[in-house]
Amino acid sequence: MLTRPQAVWRQDLSAPPLPYDQYRHWREAGPLLWSEAWFDGAWLVTRYADCEALLRDTARFSARRTGGWVTQQASERGELSEFQRLFARAMLFVDAPDHGRLRQLMQPGFTPAAMRGLRSEIEAFVAQALDQADAAAAVGQSSDLIALLARPLPARVMALLLGLSDEDPELFSVASSDDLAAFIGAAQPSELQARRAQRAMLRLARGFEVVLSARQQTPDRPVADLLDRLLQGQAEGRITSDAELLAQCVMLLFAGHETTRHLIGSLVQTLACDPLRWRMLREQPDLIPRAVREVLRLETPVQYTGRRAVADVQWHGQTIRRGELVLAMIGCANRDEARFSEAEQLDLARQQGASLAFGTGPHVCIGAALTQMEAEVVLQQMLQRWPEPPQLLAAQPDWIPDALYRGLRSLPVMPARHAHAPSVLQLQG
Numbered sequence: 001m002l003t004r005p006q007a008v009w010r011q012d013l014s015a016p017p018l019p020y021d022q023y024r025h026w027r028e029a030g031p032l033l034w035s036e037a038w039f040d041g042a043w044l045v046t047r048y049a050d051c052e053a054l055l056r057d058t059a060r061f062s063a064r065r066t067g068g069w070v071t072q073q074a075s076e077r078g079e080l081s082e083f084q085r086l087f088a089r090a091m092l093f094v095d096a097p098d099h100g101r102l103r104q105l106m107q108p109g110f111t112p113a114a115m116r117g118l119r120s121e122i123e124a125f126v127a128q129a130l131d132q133a134d135a136a137a138a139v140g141q142s143s144d145l146i147a148l149l150a151r152p153l154p155a156r157v158m159a160l161l162l163g164l165s166d167e168d169p170e171l172f173s174v175a176s177s178d179d180l181a182a183f184i185g186a187a188q189p190s191e192l193q194a195r196r197a198q199r200a201m202l203r204l205a206r207g208f209e210v211v212l213s214a215r216q217q218t219p220d221r222p223v224a225d226l227l228d229r230l231l232q233g234q235a236e237g238r239i240t241s242d243a244e245l246l247a248q249c250v251m252l253l254f255a256g257h258e259t260t261r262h263l264i265g266s267l268v269q270t271l272a273c274d275p276l277r278w279r280m281l282r283e284q285p286d287l288i289p290r291a292v293r294e295v296l297r298l299e300t301p302v303q304y305t306g307r308r309a310v311a312d313v314q315w316h317g318q319t320i321r322r323g324e325l326v327l328a329m330i331g332c333a334n335r336d337e338a339r340f341s342e343a344e345q346l347d348l349a350r351q352q353g354a355s356l357a358f359g360t361g362p363h364v365c366i367g368a369a370l371t372q373m374e375a376e377v378v379l380q381q382m383l384q385r386w387p388e389p390p391q392l393l394a395a396q397p398d399w400i401p402d403a404l405y406r407g408l409r410s411l412p413v414m415p416a417r418h419a420h421a422p423s424v425l426q427l428q429g
Helices: 020-029 048-056 066-071 081-087 098-110 112-138 145-150 152-162 174-184 191-216 226-235 242-272 275-283 285-298 368-385 424-428
Strands: 032-035 042-045 305-309 313-315 318-320 325-328 408-410 412-414
Touching: 042 048, 048 305, 048 325, 066 081, 081 191, 081 242, 098 112, 098 226, 098 242, 112 145, 112 152, 112 368, 145 152, 145 242, 145 408, 152 226, 152 242, 152 368, 174 191, 174 242, 191 226, 191 242, 226 242, 242 275, 242 285, 242 368, 242 408, 275 285, 275 368, 285 368
Parallel strands: 042 325
Antiparallel strands: 032 042, 305 325, 313 318
């Protein structure tokens, strides 16, 4: 049992739906804060430069952090061993050299050429979803853009990337994604959340086993997608076990779906509240990529990520003990005034470099370009179709109530050209 350091921050740090005042408080309180409110004790890194340094420092900090996270939730020995067996092998949670081996194997699936091959499919899906929103509005009905577009689009894109077909419904279970997200997103996950996450992960793994087994019956098939590439890697010894293979499949499908949907929802929510910028983007579509990056910074879909100290580390006058968890609070860092001027404001002319929304260092998000492209296509088509931003029909944004993910559970809207009732913003104004 580790001896916990003296608490340097005693306030409850569980993130509320609007965490940004709290984040400002943290940055002012210090660059490195200890709290028992996160995973039974963790160091919180609050400022941009330090978060960037942490994520690049592979000598002193390890991405291997799932053991205590998973197994400490079990009331019986071995109860969550199957969850841990898969979870710990995902590329997100391994260090060099394993991380480099896995990333090199998957990287060709995320090249610019691969992205271009997906763009027409993305455009067609978005157009179909917006057609449905317009059709509903024409008869006086609103649409939930999360259910209609933000959630199914990235799931569909990851399916295409992996090479899954419409005959694989088990792999698109909303419950599986939600149960995994609830565990991963909790600052203090419960035993019930851990058990549900294990069931979800094993359910997804079984679905992939069926698909992979069918492909192994035709070993001479050309390498056409990411699943083919992973199977080829296993045949060549670059994937070392069935568990490692399944772990990559499950986490690719989950991570590629979860983060992108939150970005799309936040993007529409943010710009629908700002008609002047909506019109600016419509008139200057070359600003669309910058708008996506700026919303990524302001409403970072993944608010933090973790590392474990591999040895005692002296940092900012504190001693981080070997094995202790250190959280890079990315959402906090992305609003650091020392890095971004007027950091709380949306600035489409901002030219101060990239945020940490996709991480940095060896573990920078492998699907960053794909997520960016999906969001750009959504915004482009909305701007072309709707001269004014859609009206928001919820009295308050329906943010997911956990610490990790910044995203909306629902986003009911009415396209402006169909709306007859005053918008929520007008009612509140």
